[in-house]
Structures are given as structure tokens and as C-alpha cells.
Amino acid sequence: MSNKPDFVSIGDVSKHFGSVRAVDGVSLDIAQGEFFALLGPSGCGKTTLLRILGGFEAPNSGNVHIDGADMTLQPPNRRPVNMVFQNYAIFPHLNVRENIGYGLRKEGLSKQQIAERVDEALATVKLEGLGGRGATEVSGGQRQRVALARALVKHPKVLLLDEPLSALDKNLREQMRVELRALQQQVGITFIFVTHDQEEALSMADRIAVMFDGKVRQVDTPEHLYETPRSKDVAAFIGSMNFIDATVEGADGDALIVDAGPVGRIRAGLPADGAPAAGTTVIVGIRPEKLILADSPPGEGANSIRARLTAASYLGERSHYFLQVDGLAEPLSIARQNTQAQLLHEADAGSELWLTWSPASGIVLPAAG
Numbered sequence: 001m002s003n004k005p006d007f008v009s010i011g012d013v014s015k016h017f018g019s020v021r022a023v024d025g026v027s028l029d030i031a032q033g034e035f036f037a038l039l040g041p042s043g044c045g046k047t048t049l050l051r052i053l054g055g056f057e058a059p060n061s062g063n064v065h066i067d068g069a070d071m072t073l074q075p076p077n078r079r080p081v082n083m084v085f086q087n088y089a090i091f092p093h094l095n096v097r098e099n100i101g102y103g104l105r106k107e108g109l110s111k112q113q114i115a116e117r118v119d120e121a122l123a124t125v126k127l128e129g130l131g132g133r134g135a136t137e138v139s140g141g142q143r144q145r146v147a148l149a150r151a152l153v154k155h156p157k158v159l160l161l162d163e164p165l166s167a168l169d170k171n172l173r174e175q176m177r178v179e180l181r182a183l184q185q186q187v188g189i190t191f192i193f194v195t196h197d198q199e200e201a202l203s204m205a206d207r208i209a210v211m212f213d214g215k216v217r218q219v220d221t222p223e224h225l226y227e228t229p230r231s232k233d234v235a236a237f238i239g240s241m242n243f244i245d246a247t248v249e250g251a252d253g254d255a256l257i258v259d260a261g262p263v264g265r266i267r268a269g270l271p272a273d274g275a276p277a278a279g280t281t282v283i284v285g286i287r288p289e290k291l292i293l294a295d296s297p298p299g300e301g302a303n304s305i306r307a308r309l310t311a312a313s314y315l316g317e318r319s320h321y322f323l324q325v326d327g328l329a330e331p332l333s334i335a336r337q338n339t340q341a342q343l344l345h346e347a348d349a350g351s352e353l354w355l356t357w358s359p360a361s362g363i364v365l366p367a368a369g
């Protein structure tokens with residue numbers, strides 16, 4: 001990451017609408033050149049926080065600094081920021097070039113300067129040759145690029161993007177993830193990207209802030225967020241996870257020994273901040289793809305439990321299985337790539353199998369939230 005780790009600095013920002021705490025005490029530092037995602041379910045305050053950064057909404061308390069300057073009370077046009085809105089409204093009566101150059105005309109640049117900047121922006125979003133097209137004569141994906149070019153043409157220090165891919169169909173959305181990431185690397189502008197789509201955030205962002213109910217619950221790289229979530233809420237939101245209630249017995253090397261009731265005594269990963277005291281109630285979280293099906297019990301060191309297949313669903317490149325362990329309230333969910341392993345089917349329901357997993361696959365989470 002670059003030399004300014006607090007290029008965008010959000011200090012204890014809150015915004016209330018009546019009794020709704022849309023943004024509730026958020027503090028974040030975003031680095032220069034970073035691709036940063038705000039991820040959370042609908043209504044968690046992502047758009048409100050982005051609008052506060054853009055100057056379209058004033059916070060009730062807290063402050064916003066960009067590149068060292070206090071922006072808290074500055075209007076949008078005084079901020080080195082541009083925003084791509086969720087419904088990127090482009091002007092239907094203007095052609096592509098005119099749409100992109102629109103904001104520059106108001107800046108009093110010469111025709112020549114505007115033409116050069118528009119050409120540069122068209123090239124950046126790979127729309128060369130389409131400048132003369134009417135805004136309604138381009139596809140959804142191209143319209144999305146026009147909106148991006150219109151924001152980039154003003155050379156902002158920070159680009160704010162509010163669910164910019166949500167209007168596109170699935171294939172185009174996945175293709176645009178790759179392109180948008182490449183474009184951000186190329187222009188080197190700090191991107192703050194809002195989405196409710198976990199995969200979108202994981203595939204594009206350098207770091208992700210997960211928000212619930214106006215609060216930031218965890219900020220991490222995609223890999224850390226998925227591999228070491230710090231709460232049950234975050235773990236369940238980023239992908240899916242099996243949760244098993246357990247009581248800490250003690251540490252053994254780099255494993256934590258817990259009593260997991262019906263699952264028995266198992267070994268889990270030792271939390272980074274050390275072993276919780278013996279007797280502490282915890283939750284052990286295990287991702288579905290880290291549970292392995294076996295015909296016989298595993299060797300020393302791994303965890304294992306006998307379980308009964310209750311359901312199987314075939315999803316093409318992978319299958320999902322559900323296995324019930326006697327005494328557990330819910331079956332465990334297992335995901336397996338359909339490579340060489342023999343498939344299990346609905347007709348196999350009732351068969352008894354071994355489930356095994358490595359200690360490090362068990363993530364120790366606090367019992368509450």
C-alpha cells in the first residue's frame with residue numbers, strides 16, 4: 001500500500017434520520033490508491049456514509065478528512081471527489097462525448113482541453129469510437145462505462161461508487177468486476193466502492209469494511225475476512241459457516257481444545273489474541289468446504305465425527321451435502337467440488353459417514369454476535 005494510509009479519514013461519524021441511526025460512530029482510514037469496499041446488507045448505512053464522503057449529506061457528528069484537509073463542511077463541488085451513483089443517470093438527449101464532457105464545460109476549460117480529456121476518459125473505459133453515439137444507443141454495460149468516464153474525466157483524488165454494477169446482468173457484472181479492478185490499478189485513484197454483494201467485494205477490493213446497523217464490524221483484506229472472521233455475524237454474512245457451541249478446555253500447542261457437546265472434544269485454531277480462559281463459552285465456526293467426507297476415521301491430530309447424510313444437492317461444479325450429528329440442533333453443511341470424488345445423491349440419505357477436518361479449520365468466535 002502507498003505512503004498515505006489515512007488519505008481518506010473518517011472520524012467517529014454519525015448520521016441520524018429521526019430515530020434511525022443510519023451511520024453510527026464510524027471511524028475508518030483508507031489509503032491512497034486503495035480499492036476499498038463498504039459491504040453490508042441493504043439498509044445498513046452504506047449509501048449514507050458514501051453521501052457523507054461526497055458532501056451530499058452532512059453528518060450529525062464526526063469529521064471527514066481527505067488528503068489532510070478537513071472536508072466535513074465542504075459542499076460536493078469543493079471536494080476532490082466524484083461519485084458514480086447507483087442509478088447512474090446519464091443525459092438521454094446528449095451523446096456519449098457530451099455526457100462525459102458535461103462536468104468539464106462548467107469548469108471553464110477550452111474546447112481543445114475538454115476534447116483531450118474526453119478522449120483520454122473514453123480510452124480509459126475502452127469506449128473509443130463510440131463518442132458520437134446517442135446515450136440511448138449504447139448497451140447497459142457501455143452506459144455504465146459512460147458514467148464511469150464522466151466521473152474519471154474530472155481527475156478526482158477519490159472516486160465513490162454506489163453499487164455501480166447492480167443494474168447489469170450476471171455475466172456482464174462478473175466481467176465488469178475484472179475490468180473495474182484493472183481500471184482502478186491503471187488510474188491509481190482511491191476507490192470507495194459500496195456493495196451488498198459479498199463476492200463482488202471479495203473479488204475486487206484491497207480491503208473491505210463490513211457494516212451492520214450503521215456500524216463497522218470488521219475491516220480486513222478479503223482473505224482475512226473469509227478465513228478469520230471475528231464474529232458470528234461477519235462469518236455468516238461472508239459466505240456460509242457451520243456454528244458449533246463449545247466450552248474451552250485449554251490450549252495444546254497451536255490448537256485450542258474445546259468440549260463441543262454432541263460433537264465431542266475437538267481441536268480448533270488458536271485465536272490470534274491467545275486462548276480464552278478454560279470454561280469460556282465460545283462458538284466454533286467451520287466453513288462447509290473445510291469439512292471432508294470419509295469412509296473411515298482419520299489419523300491422529302484431525303477431528304472426526306460420525307454423521308448421517310440427510311440431503312444432497314448437485315450444483316454442477318460442486319455439491320452441497322447436509323449431515324446430521326446426533327444431538328446437534330441442525331445438520332452440518334458440507335460443500336465439495338465435483339472433481340474425482342464419488343457423488344452422493346438424494347437416494348444415499350441415511351448413510352453413515354465420517355466427517356473430518358483439521359484443527360485450523362475450526363475458527364473460535366465469541367459466543368455472542
Ligand SMILES: Nc1ncnc2c1ncn2[C@@H]1O[C@H](COP(=O)(O)OP(=O)(O)O)[C@@H](O)[C@H]1O
Nearest residue numbers: 017020022040041042043044045046047048049
Ligand atoms: N433521507 C433519508 N431519510 C430518512 N431515512 C433515511 C434516509 N436515507 C437513508 N435512510 C435510512 O437510513 C438507513 C440506511 O440507509 P442507506 O444508507 O441507504 O443504506 P444502504 O445503502 O446500506 O442500503 C435505512 O434505514 C434508510 O431507510
Ligand SMILES: [Mg+2]
Nearest residue numbers: 043046047048
Ligand atoms: Mg444503498
